[in-house]
Amino acid sequence: MRKGRGREQGQEIDVEDVLEVLNDASKHHAWGTRESNAFEVAAFCLLYVRHIDKRDQLPGRLTLMASPLMEELSVEDEPEE
Numbered sequence: 001m002r003k004g005r006g007r008e009q010g011q012e013i014d015v016e017d018v019l020e021v022l023n024d025a026s027k028h029h030a031w032g033t034r035e036s037n038a039f040e041v042a043a044f045c046l047l048y049v050r051h052i053d054k055r056d057q058l059p060g061r062l063t064l065m066a067s068p069l070m071e072e073l074s075v076e077d078e079p080e081e
Contacts, residue, residue, distance in 0.1 A: 015049065019043055019046055019047070022042055025039060026040070026043075
């Protein structure tokens with residue numbers, strides 16, 4: 001890791017900004033080279049992280065997982081007397 005201009009601990013990373021930097025940097029390398037492949041993989045990883053982060057922030061996600069769905073609460077499942 002380089003010394004000098006490091007991130008402060010706890011500082012958020014702007015994924016969109018990093019994707020833009022990767023896109024700009026990849027334009028300086030021919031398609032299919034080792035460098036362009038590395039930029040593509042890095043961008044894919046950031047897109048995945050962004051997708052997972054947005055999915056984790058959806059409201060009610062954990063509620064649905066912890067509670068039965070309406071279809072699961074049918075009267076047919078109740079024991080007969």
